[in-house]
Amino acid sequence: MPSLNFMGRKLRNxxxxxxxxxxxxxxxxxxxxxxxxxxGMSRIVQSQPLLWAQNELPGSIQDLRxxxxxxxxxxxSTHLDQENNTGVxxxxxxSWLRKSRMKWNSFKRWMSSDHPIEESNTxxxxxxxxxxxxxxxxxxxxxxxxxxxxxxxxxAKLCITQIAxxxxxxxxxxxxxxxxxxxxxxxxxxxxxEKTVHKIRTYYQNxxxxxxxxxxxxxxxxxxxxxxxxxxIKILQSVNERLQDEQKALQERNRHDSATxxxxxxxIMELFSSRLDQLHNHQASTLQELQMARTEMGRVxxxxxxxxxxxxxxxxxxxxxxxxxxARLEVLRExxxxxxxxxxxxxxGGGEVLNGVAPSAYTxxxxxxxxxxxxxxxxxxxxxxxxxxxxxxxxxxxxxxxxKVTSIQEIQTDMEYxxxxxxxxxxxxxxxxxxxxxxDLQKHEVLQLALDCIKMGVTPTINGPVSEDDVAALxxxxxxxxxxxxxGDVSNxxxxxxxxxxxxxxxxxxxxxxxxxxxMTEYYTAERTLRKKYYNIVEDMKGKIRVFxxxxxxxxxxxxxxxxxxxxxxxxxxxxxxxxxxxxxxQFDRIFTTEHTQDDVFQESSRLIQSAIDGFNVCIFAYGxxxxxxxxxMLGDREQKNPGIIPRTFTRIFEIIQENETKFEFxxxxxxxxxxxxxxxxxxxxxxxxxxxxxxxxKDKKGLVFAQGAEAKEATSAGELFALFELSSANRHxxxxxxxxxxxxxxxxxxxxxxxxxxxxGSMTFGKLNLxxxxxxxxxxxxxxKDDQLKEANSINKSLSALGDVISALxxxxxxxxxxNNKLTQLMQDSLGGNSKTLMFLNISPSDCNLDETxxxxxxxxxxxxxxxxxxxxxxxxxxxxxxxVIFRLKSGQAVEEEDV
Ligand SMILES: Nc1ncnc2c1ncn2[C@@H]1O[C@H](COP(=O)(O)OP(=O)(O)OP(=O)(O)O)[C@@H](O)[C@H]1O
Numbered sequence: 045m046p047s048l049n050f051m052g053r054k055l056r057n058x059x060x061x062x063x064x065x066x067x068x069x070x071x072x073x074x075x076x077x078x079x080x081x082x083x084g085m086s087r088i089v090q091s092q093p094l095l096w097a098q099n100e101l102p103g104s105i106q107d108l109r110x111x112x113x114x115x116x117x118x119x120x121s122t123h124l125d126q127e128n129n130t131g132v133x134x135x136x137x138x139s140w141l142r143k144s145r146m147k148w149n150s151f152k153r154w155m156s157s158d159h160p161i162e163e164s165n166t167x168x169x170x171x172x173x174x175x176x177x178x179x180x181x182x183x184x185x186x187x188x189x190x191x192x193x194x195x196x197x198x199x200a201k202l203c204i205t206q207i208a209x210x211x212x213x214x215x216x217x218x219x220x221x222x223x224x225x226x227x228x229x230x231x232x233x234x235x236x237x238e239k240t241v242h243k244i245r246t247y248y249q250n251x252x253x254x255x256x257x258x259x260x261x262x263x264x265x266x267x268x269x270x271x272x273x274x275x276x277i278k279i280l281q282s283v284n285e286r287l288q289d290e291q292k293a294l295q296e297r298n299r300h301d302s303a304t305x306x307x308x309x310x311x312i313m314e315l316f317s318s319r320l321d322q323l324h325n326h327q328a329s330t331l332q333e334l335q336m337a338r339t340e341m342g343r344v345x346x347x348x349x350x351x352x353x354x355x356x357x358x359x360x361x362x363x364x365x366x367x368x369x370x371a372r373l374e375v376l377r378e379x380x381x382x383x384x385x386x387x388x389x390x391x392x393g394g395g396e397v398l399n400g401v402a403p404s405a406y407t408x409x410x411x412x413x414x415x416x417x418x419x420x421x422x423x424x425x426x427x428x429x430x431x432x433x434x435x436x437x438x439x440x441x442x443x444x445x446x447x448k449v450t451s452i453q454e455i456q457t458d459m460e461y462x463x464x465x466x467x468x469x470x471x472x473x474x475x476x477x478x479x480x481x482x483x484d485l486q487k488h489e490v491l492q493l494a495l496d497c498i499k500m501g502v503t504p505t506i507n508g509p510v511s512e513d514d515v516a517a518l519x520x521x522x523x524x525x526x527x528x529x530x531x532g533d534v535s536n537x538x539x540x541x542x543x544x545x546x547x548x549x550x551x552x553x554x555x556x557x558x559x560x561x562x563x564m565t566e567y568y569t570a571e572r573t574l575r576k577k578y579y580n581i582v583e584d585m586k587g588k589i590r591v592f593x594x595x596x597x598x599x600x601x602x603x604x605x606x607x608x609x610x611x612x613x614x615x616x617x618x619x620x621x622x623x624x625x626x627x628x629x630x631q632f633d634r635i636f637t638t639e640h641t642q643d644d645v646f647q648e649s650s651r652l653i654q655s656a657i658d659g660f661n662v663c664i665f666a667y668g669x670x671x672x673x674x675x676x677x678m679l680g681d682r683e684q685k686n687p688g689i690i691p692r693t694f695t696r697i698f699e700i701i702q703e704n705e706t707k708f709e710f711x712x713x714x715x716x717x718x719x720x721x722x723x724x725x726x727x728x729x730x731x732x733x734x735x736x737x738x739x740x741x742x743k744d745k746k747g748l749v750f751a752q753g754a755e756a757k758e759a760t761s762a763g764e765l766f767a768l769f770e771l772s773s774a775n776r777h778x779x780x781x782x783x784x785x786x787x788x789x790x791x792x793x794x795x796x797x798x799x800x801x802x803x804x805x806g807s808m809t810f811g812k813l814n815l816x817x818x819x820x821x822x823x824x825x826x827x828x829x830k831d832d833q834l835k836e837a838n839s840i841n842k843s844l845s846a847l848g849d850v851i852s853a854l855x856x857x858x859x860x861x862x863x864x865n866n867k868l869t870q871l872m873q874d875s876l877g878g879n880s881k882t883l884m885f886l887n888i889s890p891s892d893c894n895l896d897e898t899x900x901x902x903x904x905x906x907x908x909x910x911x912x913x914x915x916x917x918x919x920x921x922x923x924x925x926x927x928x929x930v931i932f933r934l935k936s937g938q939a940v941e942e943e944d945v
Contacts, residue, residue: 268606418501435495445485589882590633596673597638607891659809663875668887669897670820678817694765711799715756716772720790726754727772792817843868855910
């Protein structure tokens with residue numbers, strides 16, 4: 045049975061009409077729809093009616109294709125309507141078919157025109173099944189036009205139903221696809237949007253971060269500057285306060301002196317001003333006289349003029365002379381000239397004759413007054429100021445008055461051009477004005493002269509001829525004046541002078557007291573230092589553990605952070621820590637500041653090296669938080685430009701040995717151990733070898749602690765000892781903390797056994813010198829330690845806390861001291877509270893960022909100071925030493941000489 049492919053599906057259950065039947069159908073349908081074939085309908089449609097009448101549907105593929113390809117809506121509806129009318133197409137499926145067709149067509153249009161890509165994307169072509177449109181087109185091309193295929197009604201119906209189903213399915217699929225596409229699009233756009241937003245956000249976030257960093261740097265800079273300024277301001281403030289205090293004290297002292305002086309001063313000033321007033325009054329009266337003389341002269345001149353006119357007339361009339369008038373005029377003129385001379389001399393400062401006083405006597409009088417005044421001026425500061433102010437004010441007034449006088453003179457010159465009738469009145473006004481100004485000017489000039497003379501202590505020179513009577517009169521007045529000065533008014537001046545002198549004396553006394561104070565302070569400090577020194581020696585003799593505190597300088601990191609210094613030194617023995625609750629003072633045996641060198645530090649500790657050689661157990665150890673300067677103190681810097689206690693000790697040991705080699709025979713043995721993660725390690729062997737080595741802490745019969753299993757190597761020079769130390773340093777554990785500082789993560793214990801034999805008596809001494817660089821105490825959280833580092837930190841803290849417990853127990857003199865709690869305390873047993881001289885270095889940071897650690901360390905070290913050791917010399921007599929030697933030789937199978945026994 046032949047099958048049809050339709051829309052990619054095989055159509056089964058359809059009947060293909062036999063060829064004969066088809067041909068008959070073709071023949072019997074010549075022009076069935078001739079009228080309807082207006083829109084170019086195919087021939088198939090035109091030839092249908094006959095068969096339709098026989099209840100047979102147009103079942104050819106061509107028909108279906110036609111229906112599918114064209115827009116048959118109106119045509120087919122007409123056609124179907126017709127069929128309905130004829131009752132052939134009765135199944136009621138026309139509208140259904142139409143709808144399907146319409147949907148199909150619209151879908152086809154959508155597929156072919158608008159969404160070619162989507163079609164290919166969403167519905168991949170099956171390789172062997174062509175798409176509907178292609179297939180139909182192919183068939184159009186391939187199928188001969190005269191070929192007819194008849195499909196039975198049932199098959200067609202089924203086919204159409206299937207098509208409809210397909211279409212519905214397809215529609216729903218496409219709707220889904222559209223929806224999916226829309227969703228995809230939405231998601232994609234959303235993603236795009238989010239990506240863009242993310243990109244923008246990241247870009248701006250980066251920018252913001254960079255800006256923040258810059259801002260942070262600036263802030264740090266500003267903060268650092270602020271801190272510096274604050275410090276400077278503080279210093280300035282303290283200086284200012286000190287100055288203010290001093291000023292207040294001086295003011296206080298001056299106040300009651302100046303009150304007395306004020307009174308005396310006003311009296312002196314009154315005296316001066318009354319003297320000056322007298323002079324001024326005299327000048328004024330002289331000037332008035334002069335004025336009167338001038339007026340009189342003017343009147344006489346007028347009279348003369350009148351009489352001239354009269355005389356001329358009379359002469360003309362009678363010829364008599366004007367003898368009387370002339371004589372009077374001469375007298376007047378003479379008196380006027382005299383007055384003018386007096387005045388000018390007075391103004392020039394050198395009056396020939398003043399009020400009947402001769403110049404030499406006048407000079408003496410003036411000199412006496414000026415001498416007294418100058419004394420006051422020179423010795424009393426307030427008086428000096430007052431005088432200077434007065435002189436300045438007076439100078440200004442003189443300048444003003446001179447200006448006025450000049451302007452009056454100018455007016456006088458202009459008067460020459462004024463009408464003679466007006467001239468008289470105006471000249472009178474001007475003259476009176478001139479007189480007032482002249483008096484004023486003289487008054488101030490005299491005052492200025494007096495002030496200048498007082499200031500410089502000189503007497504103005506007066507020239508001119510002097511009569512005998514004048515001299516006698518003046519001598520009399522000078523005497524009177526001097527008497528007045530001595531017995532009466534002048535006493536005030538004396539008081540002023542004595543006040544000034546007292547002031548000077550007081551100042552000198554103050555200076556002396558200050559110097560004495562300074563000396564006293566120096567003596568006190570020296571005394572205190574000496575007392576402490578002796579105290580230290582006594583404590584040393586008693587065997588107390590001595591604690592030195594060393595303050596390191598601020599590190600670069602701390603300076604960069606802008607940390608403040610909170611540790612200061614009161615003296616060589618007291619350190620003060622500024623805490624939020626106020627300053628706390630701690631006392632130690634010695635304080636070393638940043639100004640102290642490695643040499644200073646070693647000098648203080650070198651006495652103990654001699655003790656070790658003398659047969660004592662000596663322990664020097666450094667304690668402090670990480671980075672506080674323990675290694676710097678014990679070992680020095682990495683380049684060994686500033687060697688610490690350990691290398692210096694090596695050198696010193698052999699220096700002492702060399703100094704005593706004629707009297708003693710020495711043997712130096714060294715062992716170097718590390719306590720890392722609660723494990724003792726011999727540093728003379730590599731870490732890999734050390735793993736298999738077991739070291740145990742033991743005590744010998746004398747109670748001296750030693751590490752069994754650790755090598756002790758002999759050194760015959762400082763160089764050898766140093767080489768041994770370098771060898772051990774290479775095997776040490778160090779790590780970098782968060783602060784990026786190379787940090788010791790283990791406790792370093794260097795034990796130097798010093799054996800000496802007295803060549804004179806054969807006695808043996810055994811000293812042990814323990815040099816310990818403890819690992820840094822630290823807070824794990826602060827250093828950011830993790831894993832191995834955290835383990836290290838825990839182990840270090842555990843050992844240090846065990847050390848703290850031992851210290852507490854020893855300080856409180858408890859019966860049980862928990863030495864055995866940790867290997868560190870076990871090792872240090874004979875150094876702490878044992879048979880030892882112990883020196884502890886407490887290293888601290890001066891910065892506020894380490895306040896907590898510094899405070900803890902200071903408290904810790906304060907407790908250590910309370911411990912008393914019982915230092916004893918490890919010595920054996922010659923006999924014991926010899927017996928030991930014999931026993932040793934016997935044990936080792938050597939021959940024993942009689943002498944030995
Ligand atoms: N007195 C000092 N003068 C100058 N620099 C010092 C002084 N003390 C310490 N330093 C410097 O401070 C830094 C830290 O010192 P150091 O390594 O000695 O500390 P530490 O306490 O031994 O640290 P850790 O416990 O981590 O080993 C070093 O760079 C050191 O040079």
